Amino acid sequence: MKTIKLDPYEQKIDKALEKAAKAGAIRSTLTPQLQREIRAAAGRSPKITGKKERRFNVRLSADDLIRLQARAEEAGLPYQTLASVILHQAAIGKLELRVVKT
Numbered sequence: 001m002k003t004i005k006l007d008p009y010e011q012k013i014d015k016a017l018e019k020a021a022k023a024g025a026i027r028s029t030l031t032p033q034l035q036r037e038i039r040a041a042a043g044r045s046p047k048i049t050g051k052k053e054r055r056f057n058v059r060l061s062a063d064d065l066i067r068l069q070a071r072a073e074e075a076g077l078p079y080q081t082l083a084s085v086i087l088h089q090a091a092i093g094k095l096e097l098r099v100v101k102t
Helices: 008-022 032-049 062-075 079-091
Strands: none
Touching: 008 062, 032 062, 032 079, 062 079
């Protein structure tokens, strides 16, 4: 997997997450079953979605990107593939969306 260069702020977050994980303060909610489903969906993705001929650019927070990359690493996928799977499932109605106002 490609190494990602983190800026100092991202490095600080990464170190804090690693420390918390080693201490048992946090754990992944990505279950083995969900990991298998994501891998299976990623493997079928080109067949399901057809030829990928359109680009889609999106801006998101650094924290969200770090979380997405961590989830993708847990699932053993490139983060772009995970993002594509999530968007595809949302587009076809297989992903339940909830908007929570904070």
